[in-house]
Amino acid sequence: MATYFKEEWLNDSLFEKWLVIGSDKKSAKCKICQVEFNLSNMGRRAVISHMDGKKHVHKSKPVSCFFMPAQSTSKKQAILIVDQCDKSCAEICSVLHAVQNNFSLNSCNENGLLYQKMFPDSKTAKSYEMGRTKLGYVINFGIGPYFHRLLTKNI
Numbered sequence: 012m013a014t015y016f017k018e019e020w021l022n023d024s025l026f027e028k029w030l031v032i033g034s035d036k037k038s039a040k041c042k043i044c045q046v047e048f049n050l051s052n053m054g055r056r057a058v059i060s061h062m063d064g065k066k067h068v069h070k071s072k073p074v075s076c077f078f079m080p081a082q083s084t085s086k087k088q089a090i091l092i093v094d095q096c097d098k099s100c101a102e103i104c105s106v107l108h109a110v111q112n113n114f115s116l117n118s119c120n121e122n123g124l125l126y127q128k129m130f131p132d133s134k135t136a137k138s139y140e141m142g143r144t145k146l147g148y149v150i151n152f153g154i155g156p157y158f159h160r161l162l163t164k165n166i
């Protein structure tokens with residue numbers, strides 16, 4: 012017996028952020044993974060199965076980075092904790108490192124080539140793209156506003 016997509020799933024706190032109805036009533040679509048899957052005979056269990064799948068869990072994982080000032084030194088140092096090390100995370104880490112150490116945008120311009128030479132077997136290094144223009148853009152319109160919001164939220 013086939014099962015159908017239920018509207019009530021759209022309001023379920025487990026699914027509301029990523030689940031939408033598929034191209035027909037017998038399928039559902041994940042906004043995070045950009046895949047449509049058949050509900051077949053499983054219904055809600057098919058949705059839960061997708062949600063617990065390795066790919067979905069990996070894609071829904073937020074990149075969490077925290078700066079923690081060291082107390083033993085007068086100069087602020089930071090410890091970067093990173094959960095997910097894919098291309099985006101590597102690029103974000105690189106931006107944070109550049110900001111933390113006051114590197115000029117030009118001094119980071121060739122980092123992609125350097126990382127590819129240093130880590131030839133790394134897929135992340137191969138896909139790393141961060142020239143001075145993108146670096147400036149990420150600082151001014153990505154990381155900067157993020158930390159500004161974080162700071163003002165705690166005041």
Ligand SMILES: [Zn+2]
Nearest residue numbers: 041043044067
């Ligand atoms: Zn998914």
